Amino acid sequence: MKMFRTMAAAVALLLSFCAGAQAQTTLRIGLAEDPDILDPSLARTYVGRIVFSAVCDKLFDIDDKLNIVPQLALSYDISTDGKEVTIKLRPNVKFHDGEPFDAEAAKFSLERHLNFPGSFRKPELASVDHVEVVDPLTIKLVLKSPFSPLIAQLTDRAGMMVAPKAAKEAGDKFGLHPVCAGPYKFVERVQQDRIVFEKFADYWNKDNIFIDRIIYLPIVDSTVRLANLKSGGLDLIERVLATDIKDVRADPKLELSTAVELGYQGITINIGKDKAKGPLSQSAKVRQALDLAIDREALNQVVFNGEFIPGNQWINPDHPYYQKAFPVRARDIEKAKALLKEAGIAGPVNVDFMVPKGPEFEAAAQVVQSMAAEAGFDMRIRVTELATSLKQAEAGEYQAYFLRWSGRIDPDGNSYIFQHANAPQNYSDWRNPEADKALEDARLVTNMAQRKSIYEKLTKIEMEDEPILYLFHYRILIAHTTRLEGYTPMPDGLVRVVGLKLK
Known part of the structure; x- marks a missing residue:
């Protein structure tokens, strides 16, 4: 009887273990792709943002209608002059190492994004002069000047909170073992x-x-x-x-x-860096000719079965900030050839065309290559692993770069970091004082009609100089x-x- 009870107990234990194992999901x-470093201050890949969604909560998030919603923050208030943003934090939150999330921790994370060497969040938070702790669950962001995209920035990596103790101990190795909330x-x-x-x-x-x-x-x-x-x-x-x-x-x-998607797919053209010397870098007419050689709708049909959205701006045609006064232009080979002639180009324009590895990137690049050839361009495709291509773009080691940007909810997030002269992701090294002023002015106002008017000026400037040829928007x-x-x-x-x- 004793042996029977022992066996029964063993069977019950085994069944309990199996049930527990089955319950694990x-x-x-x-x-x-494989993400880059899992440190929200240093990371920059789209695929990394997918992973961060599971491990690092942010002050705010968005819903499926693009509304900003609370996450680690409960609410915010902006002062009348737009230069102080007070944020109330969620109580009873812990980091993965057990450290409490409070105002001091939020202050630490934001200051780390601003000051950590190599931080890609620094330009996103550049308007922040300093962060104050108001009480254990309230912080105040004191700004150098009003900055309308700020809360939108805090719905992404700039708003991710990291455990202070773990981050201090790990330093630049934090991304090897991220500790968030x-x-x-x-x-x-x-x-x-x-x-x-x-x-x-x-x-x-x-x-x-x-x-x-x-x-x-x-x-x-x-x-x-x-x-x-x-x-x-x-x-x-x-x-x-x-x-x-x-x-x-x-x-x-x-x-x-x-x-x-919120972002875009386009061809960034290296204009200002010495390694890019060639007709594309030296003449806006040559860049306009390349643009006119591309049939965006045909590209969409051939490569993407018509599922994607042809475009010509840094936001898609359904976005409320899209400039309808500048619609997608039709392909015009004769005009493209005429522009090359006006630019003094006699023979084929040879272009080092860096393309991130991937079937859709490569297929789209081949269609662009074929279309451009009819206008007089020799787009020499150089397939490169994504992370390597980003490093080469920073170093100016390309002439044209097929780049996808996953996008941000505010139009500033799709424009400033690529177009402003001093922005870290201005891979084209485009420098236009009028464009810089428009980008800066758009950050100072919250009224949509006023901002849209400013972006209209920017769109006109960008389309004339063409540092980036916007082609389509992914679904x-x-x-x-x-x-x-x-x-x-x-x-x-x-x-x-x-x-x-x-x-």
Whole structure:
């Protein structure tokens, strides 16, 4: 009898263990690239922002209608003169290491974004003169001048809060083991293989976290990524190819979510750096000729099955700040050739065309190459790994660069950092005092009609000088298994994990 009871107890223990094992859920997300460093001050890749959504909460977030909503902050108030922003913080929040999130911690994070060597958040928060602690759950941002995009900036990496103690101890190695206040905490990372997170038991919104573990798997080949989703090896994949839409929709085990992106795809032209010497850098007429050689609608049809949105500005045609006075121009080969002749170009214009590795990038680049050839351009495609291409863009080691920008909710986030003379991502090294003034003026006003009028001036200047040829806007395509419940497509393309369930 005693042996029977012992065996029964062992069986009960085993069944209990199995039930517990079955209850553990893991969400496997396929990424199109391996993110760069997981430090919100130093990171700059789109795919990294997808990962950050699970680990680093921000002061504010956006909803699917682009409304700004509370996250680690509960509310904000802007002074009458626009130079003080008071932010109330959420109580009872902890970082992954147990350190409390409070006003001192928020002040530390914002100052780190502003002052840490190499921080890409510094220009996003450049209007902030200093941060004051008002009380344990209130901070005040004192600005050098009014800055209308500030709260929008705090919905992204500039608003991500990091654990002060962990950040101080790790220094520039913080991204190897990020410690934030998000729903999941870091477990491990194997470069080019996987990034693993597990549920944070003390998360402030833990009642809406239903999945125990998330594994991000970088799979560059989109065909392999989709095959893994179909076979059950992945639960969700980002950046489905437009040519695979029918295939995904035909599979009863899969669902497709779509949203028009906030950003753009365009060709950045290196104008000012010595390494870019050539007709493109020296003449606006040559850049205009290249623009006129490209048929944006044909590019959309040939490469993307007509699923994307042709464009010619840093925001899409449905955006409230889009300048309708400057519509997408039709292709005009004869005018393009005439402009080259006016610029004194006799033979083919040879262009070093840097293109990030990826099937859609490369296919679109080949179509652009073919179209441009008819006008007299020899676009010499140089396929380059994404992170490497960004470094080469910074160094000016290219003439034309096929760059995708994932976009921000405020138009300033799509323009200033690329167009202003002193901005860190002004890869073209374009310097135009009139454009700089327009960019600066747009930051000082909150009235939409006034801002739109300022951006109209900027659009005219940019279209005449053409440091960037804006071509089209992606439709964000995310596919996931029907087992996944609660997913909402977002215009920034980031996967919010709060509320997700696996059946």
